[in-house]
Structures are given as structure tokens and as C-alpha cells.
Amino acid sequence: MKPTDIHECSYFLQVIDCQYACPAHTPVPEYIRLIAHRDYSSAYMLNWDSNVFPGVLGRICDRPCEPACRRGRAEGEPVAICRLKRLAADFRGDVESLFPRVPDRKNGKRIALIGGGPASLTVARDLAVLGYELELYDNQSRAGGFMRSQVPSFRLPEEVLDTEVGYILNLGIHTRFNQYVTSLKKILGKGYDAVFIGTGAPRGRDLPDLPGREEGDTSITVGIEWLAGVVFGHVKKTGKKVIVLGGGNTAMDCCRTARRLGGEDVRVVVRSPRADMKASQWEIEDAAGEDIPIIDNHVPLEFVVKDGRLVGMRFEKVRACYHDNGKRELMATGEKPIFMECDEVLIAIGQQNAFPWIEQDCGLQFTARGLPVLDELTLQTSLANVFVGGDAAFGPANVITAVAHGHQAAISIDLYCRGKDLHDRPRSKVSPADQQLDFQDWIYDSHVSDERRQPVPHAPRAKSLKDRLLEVELGFDPEVGRVESERCLNCDVQTVFDASLCIECDACVDICPTTCINFIKNGPEDELRQRLSIPARNLQQPLYVSVPLPTGRIMVKDENVCLHCGLCAERCPTAAWRMLKFVCRSAVAGDR
Amino acid sequence: MSYERPTIRHPDAKKNSLGYTRKEYEGSISTLCAGCGHDSITHALITACFEMNLEPHRIVKLSGIGCSSKTPAYFLGRSHGFNSVHGRMPSVATGANMANRELVYIGVSGDGDTASIGMGQFAHVVRRNLDMVYVVMNNGCYGLTKGQDSATADRGSKTKKGRPVSLESIDLCEMAIQLGAGFVGRGFSGDKKQVVEMLKAAVAHKGLAFLDIISPCVSFNNVPTSTKSYAWVRAHEEAALPFDFIPCCREITVDYPQGSVLPVTLHDGSVINLYKQDDLMEITSRSAAMDALEQAKTEHRILTGILYLNPEQPDTHALLETVTTPLNTMGREELCPGNAELQRINDAFR
Numbered sequence: 036m037k038p039t040d041i042h043e044c045s046y047f048l049q050v051i052d053c054q055y056a057c058p059a060h061t062p063v064p065e066y067i068r069l070i071a072h073r074d075y076s077s078a079y080m081l082n083w084d085s086n087v088f089p090g091v092l093g094r095i096c097d098r099p100c101e102p103a104c105r106r107g108r109a110e111g112e113p114v115a116i117c118r119l120k121r122l123a124a125d126f127r128g129d130v131e132s133l134f135p136r137v138p139d140r141k142n143g144k145r146i147a148l149i150g151g152g153p154a155s156l157t158v159a160r161d162l163a164v165l166g167y168e169l170e171l172y173d174n175q176s177r178a179g180g181f182m183r184s185q186v187p188s189f190r191l192p193e194e195v196l197d198t199e200v201g202y203i204l205n206l207g208i209h210t211r212f213n214q215y216v217t218s219l220k221k222i223l224g225k226g227y228d229a230v231f232i233g234t235g236a237p238r239g240r241d242l243p244d245l246p247g248r249e250e251g252d253t254s255i256t257v258g259i260e261w262l263a264g265v266v267f268g269h270v271k272k273t274g275k276k277v278i279v280l281g282g283g284n285t286a287m288d289c290c291r292t293a294r295r296l297g298g299e300d301v302r303v304v305v306r307s308p309r310a311d312m313k314a315s316q317w318e319i320e321d322a323a324g325e326d327i328p329i330i331d332n333h334v335p336l337e338f339v340v341k342d343g344r345l346v347g348m349r350f351e352k353v354r355a356c357y358h359d360n361g362k363r364e365l366m367a368t369g370e371k372p373i374f375m376e377c378d379e380v381l382i383a384i385g386q387q388n389a390f391p392w393i394e395q396d397c398g399l400q401f402t403a404r405g406l407p408v409l410d411e412l413t414l415q416t417s418l419a420n421v422f423v424g425g426d427a428a429f430g431p432a433n434v435i436t437a438v439a440h441g442h443q444a445a446i447s448i449d450l451y452c453r454g455k456d457l458h459d460r461p462r463s464k465v466s467p468a469d470q471q472l473d474f475q476d477w478i479y480d481s482h483v484s485d486e487r488r489q490p491v492p493h494a495p496r497a498k499s500l501k502d503r504l505l506e507v508e509l510g511f512d513p514e515v516g517r518v519e520s521e522r523c524l525n526c527d528v529q530t531v532f533d534a535s536l537c538i539e540c541d542a543c544v545d546i547c548p549t550t551c552i553n554f555i556k557n558g559p560e561d562e563l564r565q566r567l568s569i570p571a572r573n574l575q576q577p578l579y580v581s582v583p584l585p586t587g588r589i590m591v592k593d594e595n596v597c598l599h600c601g602l603c604a605e606r607c608p609t610a611a612w613r614m615l616k617f618v619c620r621s622a623v624a625g626d627r
Numbered sequence: 628m629s630y631e632r633p634t635i636r637h638p639d640a641k642k643n644s645l646g647y648t649r650k651e652y653e654g655s656i657s658t659l660c661a662g663c664g665h666d667s668i669t670h671a672l673i674t675a676c677f678e679m680n681l682e683p684h685r686i687v688k689l690s691g692i693g694c695s696s697k698t699p700a701y702f703l704g705r706s707h708g709f710n711s712v713h714g715r716m717p718s719v720a721t722g723a724n725m726a727n728r729e730l731v732y733i734g735v736s737g738d739g740d741t742a743s744i745g746m747g748q749f750a751h752v753v754r755r756n757l758d759m760v761y762v763v764m765n766n767g768c769y770g771l772t773k774g775q776d777s778a779t780a781d782r783g784s785k786t787k788k789g790r791p792v793s794l795e796s797i798d799l800c801e802m803a804i805q806l807g808a809g810f811v812g813r814g815f816s817g818d819k820k821q822v823v824e825m826l827k828a829a830v831a832h833k834g835l836a837f838l839d840i841i842s843p844c845v846s847f848n849n850v851p852t853s854t855k856s857y858a859w860v861r862a863h864e865e866a867a868l869p870f871d872f873i874p875c876c877r878e879i880t881v882d883y884p885q886g887s888v889l890p891v892t893l894h895d896g897s898v899i900n901l902y903k904q905d906d907l908m909e910i911t912s913r914s915a916a917m918d919a920l921e922q923a924k925t926e927h928r929i930l931t932g933i934l935y936l937n938p939e940q941p942d943t944h945a946l947l948e949t950v951t952t953p954l955n956t957m958g959r960e961e962l963c964p965g966n967a968e969l970q971r972i973n974d975a976f977r
């Protein structure tokens with residue numbers, strides 16, 4: 036193998052698993068350390084810079100960082116990164132005074148933002164502080180997009196959303212609420228310098244051809260329409276026996292909301308096996324905690340309507356077969372169809388993109404799947420001044436992805452408006468540059484805590500099931516938060532090896548608790564991975580390889596479960612290992 | 628400095644046949660200087676015991692005084708141990724072995740602890756061929772008391788202060804061969820693979836297995852002019868005879884060309900395969916071994932590996948014709964048969 040080029044920033048970023056997995060590359064370990072030091076405002080600001088909605092995301096983020104977290108691989112359970120984010124938000128001081136100031140003199144560029152969800156709001160924030168004039172259109176009466184119309188209050192209290200959306204709108208954004216944009220041509224005709232489309236994936240899938248669908252229509256609703264109805268007060272109660280179809284997070288929100296609106300026998304019925312369900316594990320657990328059974332391997336056959344009234348549904352039992360090519364097939368078991376009684380059905384089987392307001396002849400090209408043709412990096416469409424982000428770009432995803440798109444689109448729009456090359460983008464910043472740590476500096480945080488993942492308290496069930504506005508998760512208190520924050524392994528404090536100093540004494544090999552370090556003969560990567568004292572089977576994790584040493588061997592470190600404890604550096608007699616703090620912040624619009 | 632090691636280990640850490648990982652053979656975190664050869668030997672001991680599937684509660688570690696003698700705190704945290712007075716490890720080991728002959732005894736000493744203050748004890752425990760592994764972590768100096776020359780420092784070798792050693796050095800391996808040890812080896816802490824294999828063979832050997840392991844002292848004796856430094860030993864080390872240790876339970880499957888291998892079967896059934904090479908020493912002969920060591924010395928080579936092997940040597944229990952039952956499992960009646968019996972024994976001498 037070739038020696039690792041650690042001067043390539045991407046190497047160290049890759050080692051910070053959580054940050055690498057976060058679409059917005061939030062510098063997680065840095066904010067977790069701030070939380071450990073009870074500096075909640077700074078922790079909040081670090082989050083606000085990267086992910087714009089720390090209070091919201093600290094509650095409802097899809098958390099791609101947690102399955103990636105090193106602690107999960109090393110010990111079994113990841114750091115509760117998301118809940119720590121919420122702790123920072125819950126206990127922050129006055130942060131508004133820390134926000135960047137919006138210049139009084141504008142730069143003369145006007146940008147239209149279509150849709151008021153997290154993607155558009157991120158673009159708005161990033162560009163407002165650079166002096167752009169922003170006009171935000173949304174058909175709802177307030178901003179927030181699906182965070183407002185879909186995510187139930189028992190997961191995300193309205194005031195949390197209002198505050199963080201307010202932070203952005205207060206930057207002088209011109210809002211055009213209650214305006215459904217019906218024509219892209221009209222918008223283009225208004226002379227904006229650029230247009231950002233953040234209209235989401237607003238259409239819920241239905242089952243139009245299933246027998247009984249039409250007859251039972253009054254008791255059958257598409258999930259996302261129903262949830263919006265609840266938020267806006269059109270839907271106030273539900274039937275006693277409710278079937279929710281689907282296995283994603285929308286299904287989880289539907290069933291839990293139904294339990295709060297009078298549903299007594301609420302059940303989720305899903306086609307696939309439980310292990311394949313799209314919903315997040317914690318949402319499934321929360322639903323189970325509210326006595327909602329999840330019945331898997333049942334494919335809907337028909338809505339059963341008697342005397343004009345929905346009385347139940349019939350399902351076929353299936354079994355999943357996995358083919359060698361990775362494809363899954365649901366095969367009927369041949370058993371008799373199963374009948375389940377119900378008086379209401381919510382269909383939560385997915386969302387679709389729809390752009391009925393974009394004229395076919397306006398020059399914006401679409402793919403065969405009905406999505407706009409985009410440059411994946413710049414998010415630019417076939418119309419040079421039109422950009423797309425969030426769910427509207429590549430199909431339904433989540434809030435943090437929408438935010439990440441927002442940042443990229445803002446960079447592109449800024450470059451575009453300044454007449455620059457959109458592919459010559461500002462680079463991430465490493466700060467403080469090349470900060471070497473001495474023993475005394477790293478020692479405090481290097482201790483690896485033995486604590487297991489801290490559970491979070493919930494509101495009493497009897498109470499929360501009566502009130503759909505009552506938040507279920509109560510968040511960590513500062514002491515529990517400190518304990519949890521100390522579980523973080525500080526993956527951004529990197530181990531750096533200097534082969535010219537090493538005397539091959541083996542001290543680092545001996546002390547390393549997780550047997551990461553090896554001094555062995557070089558070879559091709561596959562073979563080298565097998566030959567390490569503990570074979571490096573996790574191919575997602577890189578090997579750190581040195582130049583040859585005096586004995587002809589090389590140092591090979593498997594990054595997989597390095598605890599960043601710094602013991603190698605402590606035990607090295609020649610300081611051939613040192614620890615280097617590497618805090619990397621993604622570029623934002625305006626960076627050079 | 629960290630005062631404890633994280634408790635998390637690699638999730639794929641190997642398990643031995645007892646279901647233990649290396650963790651069950653570790654001790655507390657070392658307080659020796661970073662880079663000390665003694666730490667490497669400590670880890671070689673952990674590896675050897677782990678790979679030999681020894682039950683930690685059936686191992687006894689014994690030591691005297693010195694940095695080397697501190698190391699039992701850093702390995703086998705779940706085994707028995709006795710940190711004795713300077714140079715007196717052998718007598719404590721003898722007493723323990725007399726009381727319970729069924730345990731594995733590992734003595735750890737230093738060149739000061741053995742070749743100076745403990746020389747008398749060393750000589751006699753070797754003569755008695757006590758069933759134990761006797762490890763000297765040899766750094767050519769008194770590390771713990773800040774690096775004074777020890778009796779194993781080679782004449783002419785220069786330590787950190789730069790003054791050459793004026794006295795003749797003691798070669799503990801030659802002494803052990805001369806005093807009748809059945810297993811004598813020399814290793815280098817920087818060559819852990821060989822040390823581990825040698826330790827395993829030493830544990831399997833019945834009788835005293837003596838291992839002199841050169842172990843650089845990074846703080847006081849690691850200058851390139853010292854014959855006990857990493858650089859010097861790396862440049863002058865030479866394996867005496869390649870060998871393989873095959874534990875008793877593993878089947879021997881490889882076929883060797885006739886005459887190229889000399890298998891030596893140990894007491895417990897395990898085998899040491901010695902790979903013969905024309906110009907290399909013969910290690911089952913005392914005089915040949917002594918010659919080879921002297922020859923190497925004049926040529927400034929350091930011979931490592933098993934240097935002398937004779938598994939037939941009777942151990943202390945055999946020599947003293949003691950009972951086969953460990954004394955600590957016997958009752959008071961048997962151990963102290965009373966006045967009448969004493970009279971009978973005394974009468975026998977009259």
C-alpha cells in the first residue's frame with residue numbers, strides 16, 4: 036500500500052465518523068466538548084452555523100451520524116449526538132446577539148425562494164448576511180414547510196420551530212405567504228437574479244386501484260394530507276379502530292397522532308418484514324410504547340365497505356425472498372386472506388415529487404422520473420439561474436439533507452451572481468490550523484468513559500396520549516448530558532505518526548487498548564487487512580499507512596475502533612505519535 | 628499521564644480456548660518510562676499465557692526489586708503474585724512451589740536483582756532446577772535507582788554518561804548452563820515474536836527455564852554506544868537456531884525433509900522443533916552451547932533463541948523425592964503426623 040497522505044484534509048475528515056456522515060458536516064465532537072464544559076451557547080452556535088435548526092434537529096433529525104458513530108462500533112451504542120444537540124438548544128443563553136449582522140446596504144441582487152421549508156430557509160439565511168434581497172413564497176400562512184405541516188407537535192413543539200424559523204425571517208426576508216406559485220415563467224419574468232426551488236415532495240401516494248377505495252373514500256385518507264389537516268385544525272378526531280398502511284416515519288407519525296385523537300385500536304400494517312421497514316428504530320420503539328402493534332408481511336387486497344361504511348380491510352400474507360442480486364420479492368404464503376376490522380384507514384406509503392406549476396416549455400428539463408435535471412454538486416438546473424434543493428431535488432429525504440442542499444445552493448447562487456465558476460467552490464476550513472496538543476491539553480478529554488448510553492425521560496404516557504401538543508421526549512438535564520457528552524471519543528483529535536522518529540520499540544502496539552497499531556511488512560491492501568493482529572474487516576474504515584521504517588516494516592493503523600485515547604502518544608518515547616486536533620468546518624456562501 | 632487504560636477492547640478481539648480475550652491476562656497500566664523494553668516483555672508474557680490457554684488463577688508471578696520486578700503489576704492482574712525483597716525472588720518461588728507444585732511459576736527479575744544482590748539465590752535455584760520460568764529483563768543497569776552499571780553491562784560498553792564499563796560482565800546464560808539448567812534462552816524485547824515463542828516453550832518445560840531477555844532502558848542506557856541499546860542489539864542480534872514450539876495438544880502435520888529437524892519432546896508432550904543448519908550451534912550439548920556463546924561474544928554477535936535444551940533434567944521435587952500431592956491440599960494429620968512419628972524418624976538416624 037502507498038503511504039497515507041494526511042495532508043489531504045479528506046483523510047482526517049473521514050476519521051470523524053459522525054461529522055463525515057452528517058450531510059451538513061456538523062463538527063460534532065467540537066460541540067460535544069463544549070457541552071461537556073457546559074458552554075451551551077457556543078455549542079448552539081456551532082450547530083446553528085452548520086445545520087441552521089439545532090433545536091428542531093436536536094429533536095427530529097434522522098441522525099445519520101448515530102449509526103456511523105465510532106462509539107457504536109467500539110462499545111455497542113453510539114453517543115446520543117442528537118439529544119446532546121437538543122441539550123445545547125434547551126439550555127442556550129442569548130444567542131441572537133451572536134448572529135452575524137445583516138448589512139444595511141444590500142448588494143443589489145434579488146433572489147426568489149419558492150417554498151418555505153428548511154432548504155429555502157437555509158438559502159435565505161446564508162445569503163441574507165451577504166446582503167442579498169430574498170423573497171420567500173409559500174402557500175402556507177407560515178414558514179417551515181413539512182417541519183410545520185407534517186411533523187407532529189408531540190415530537191416538535193410549535194414554539195421551538197417558530198423560534199428558529201423566526202431567527203431566519205428576522206434577517207429581513209420578504210415573505211409572500213399564502214401564495215401558491217402557479218407559474219415558473221411568471222417568476223422568471225419578475226427579473227430575479229436567481230431562483231431557488233424548495234417546494235419539497237408534496238404529494239402522498241395513494242392506492243387508487245385497490246377495490247373499495249372509492250366507496251370507502253370518506254374514511255380513507257392519504258397520510259400526509261391527514262397530518263397537515265391535524266396541524267391546521269381541520270381534523271380533530273379519528274375513528275376508534277384505525278389501520279395505518281406503510282412502514283416509514285410518516286406511518287409512525289400517523290399512528291401515534293391517531294392514538295391521540297381518539298384511536299383506541301390503532302395498528303400499523305406493512306407489506307415488508309419488520310427488519311426492512313424504513314422508519315427509524317426509535318420511532319418504531321416509541322410507537323410500540325404506545326400500544327401500537329406493527330403487523331408485517333401483509334399486503335393490502337381490498338377495502339371492505341358494507342352499507343356505504345368502511346368496516347375493514349383484507350390482506351394477503353407474504354414472505355420475503357432475497358435473491359442473489361440483492362433484490363427482494365414478496366411471495367404469497369398461500370394462506371387464506373386475513374380480515375382486519377377498522378373504521379378508518381390512513382395511507383402512508385410514500386411521497387412523490389410534483390411540479391404542476393412548472394411549464395413544460397420554460398426550458399427547465401426533467402428526468403424520466405419527473406425530477407429536475409441537476410448538477411449534483413452545484414444544484415444548478417438546465418436554466419443557469421434556477422437552482423433546486425431539498426426534497427424537490429432528488430426525492431423525499433429529510434431536514435438535514437435539505438439544509439445541506441441549502442448551503443450548497445447558496446454557495447452556487449452567490450458564485451453565479453458574482454459571475455464566478457460554480458465548480459471552483461470555497462474549501463472547508465480547518466481551525467485552528469494544525470493545532471498540536473500537548474499532554475496537558477488532551478489529557479482532560481482523553482479519558483474514555485465507561486458509561487453506557489444515557490436514556491432520556493419521557494412524559495407520562497397517560498398524559499401524553501390525551502394531548503397531541505404535549506412533547507413526549509423530555510430531553511437530558513445538564514448532568515445527564517455531561518455524562519453522555521463524555522462518552523464521545525473525540526474522533527477529531529487525530530493520531531499522527533512520524534516514521535522518522537520511530538525506534539520500533541512496540542510501546543504503542545502494546546498499550547493500544549483496541550489493537551489498532553501494527554508494524555508489519557507491506558503488501559496489497561486486501562492482504563494487509565487480513566494480516567493485521569486483528570484483521571481489518573470494516574472496509575469503510577481506512578488504514579493509516581506509513582513510509583518504511585529502519586527494519587523495513589511499515590506502521591499500519593486500522594482506524595476502525597481507535598478510541599482516540601492518546602495512549603500511543605503518551606507511551607511513545609520519541610513523540611513519533613502525536614495528537615492533532617482537527618476541527619473542520621464546511622464552507623458557506625461568501626467564503627473564499 | 629493516564630493512570631488507567633480504557634476498558635473498551637476491539638470487538639473482534641480473539642478468544643482463546645477458555646473463552647478469554649487478552650484482557651483477562653492484562654494488569655494495570657504500566658508506570659515505567661515510555662518505550663521501556665520491560666513493557667514489551669510484559670506484553671509478550673500476556674500473549675504467551677493467553678495463547679497457551681493458561682487459566683489465570685493457576686499462575687503465580689514472583690519478583691524482587693527493580694523496574695523489571697515491578698512489571699508483575701502490569702500483567703496477569705487475576706493471577707497470584709508476590710513482590711519479594713531485592714534478590715530474594717528465588718527463595719519465595721521455592722517455598723511456593725514446595726507448597727503447591729501444580730501451579731505455573733513465573734519469576735521476573737532484573738540484571739541487578741539477579742546478577743548482583745541475588746546472585747547466590749539465582750545460582751542455587753538453578754542448581755535445584757526448580758520448576759519455574761525465570762525471566763531476567765536485562766538492561767545492563769540499575770534502572771530503578773537511576774541507571775548505575777550492573778554486573779551484566781559489557782566491558783567497554785558506554786552508558787549515557789559516556790564512561791566505558793571497566794569490569795568484566797557476567798553472562799547469565801552461560802552461568803545457567805554451567806549450573807545445570809535444562810532450558811536456557813536469550814531474547815530481545817524488540818523481537819517480540821521470538822520472545823513469545825520462547826516463553827511458551829519455557830512454560831511447557833519441566834524444571835527451571837532460564838530466559839535472559841535484553842531489554843533496553845530508554846532513560847539511562849539507550850545510547851548507541853551501549854551494547855544494551857535498541858540500535859546496538861538490532862545491529863548485532865543473530866538467531867542461534869530457528870525453532871518452532873508446538874503445544875502438546877496440536878497435531879504435527881507438516882513433513883520435514885529427513886534429518887533437517889530435530890524434534891525435542893518436552894515433559895508435557897509438547898515439541899520443540901529445532902531446524903538444523905550446518906554452520907549453527909548444536910544446542911542439546913552443554914559444551915557446544917558454551918563454545919558457541921563464547922565464539923559469538925568475541926565476534927560481537929548476540930546469539931538469541933533457545934541456547935541449551937535438556938528436558939530430562941530432574942526438577943527439585945524429583946531430586947528431593949517429595950510427595951506428588953500438593954502440600955496445600957493435605958490435612959493437618961498428614962502434614963504433622965505427631966510426636967511418635969517424629970521419634971521414629973529421629974531414631975532412624977541414630
Ligand SMILES: Cc1cc2nc3c(=O)[nH]c(=O)nc-3n(C[C@H](O)[C@H](O)[C@H](O)COP(=O)(O)OP(=O)(O)OC[C@H]3O[C@@H](n4cnc5c(N)ncnc54)[C@H](O)[C@@H]3O)c2cc1C
Pocket residue numbers: 095096097149150151152153154155172173174175179180181182185186214215216217233234235236237259262284285288392424425426427431432433434435437
Ligand atoms: C410525516 C412526515 C414526517 C417527517 N419527519 C421527519 C423527521 O422527523 N425528521 C426529518 O429530518 N425529516 C422528516 N420528514 C421529512 C422532512 O420534513 C422533509 O424532508 C423536509 O421538510 C424537506 O424540506 P424542503 O425544504 O425540501 O421542503 P418542505 O419542507 O417540503 O417544504 C416545501 C414547502 O413548499 C411549499 N410549496 C410547494 N409547492 C409550492 C408552490 N408551488 N408555491 C408555494 N409554495 C409551495 C409547501 O407547501 C411547503 O411548505 C418528515 C416528512 C413527513 C411527511
Ligand SMILES: Cc1ncc(C[n+]2csc(CCOP(=O)(O)OP(=O)(O)O)c2C)c(N)n1
Pocket residue numbers: 692693694695696713736737738739740741744764766768769770771772777
Ligand atoms: C536490599 C536492597 N538493596 C538495594 C536496593 C536499591 N535498589 C533498588 S532497585 C536496585 C537495582 C535494580 O536493578 P535491576 O534488577 O537491574 O532492575 P531494573 O530497574 O534495571 O529493571 C537497587 C540496587 C534495594 N531496594 N534493596
Ligand code: SF4
Pocket residue numbers: 051052053054063064067103104105106114116522523524525526527
Ligand atoms: S465518538 Fe464522538 S466524535 Fe466519534 S463518531 Fe461518535 S460522536 Fe463523533
Ligand code: SF4
Pocket residue numbers: 530546547548549550551552592596597598599600601602603604
Ligand atoms: S489513540 Fe492510539 S492508543 Fe488510543 S486507540 Fe487510537 S491508536 Fe490506540
Ligand code: SF4
Pocket residue numbers: 536537538539540541542543544603606607608609610611612662
Ligand atoms: S511507541 Fe513510538 S517509537 Fe515506539 S514503536 Fe510506537 S511510534 Fe515507534
Ligand SMILES: [Mg+2]
Pocket residue numbers: 693695737738739764765766767768769770777
Ligand atoms: Mg536492570
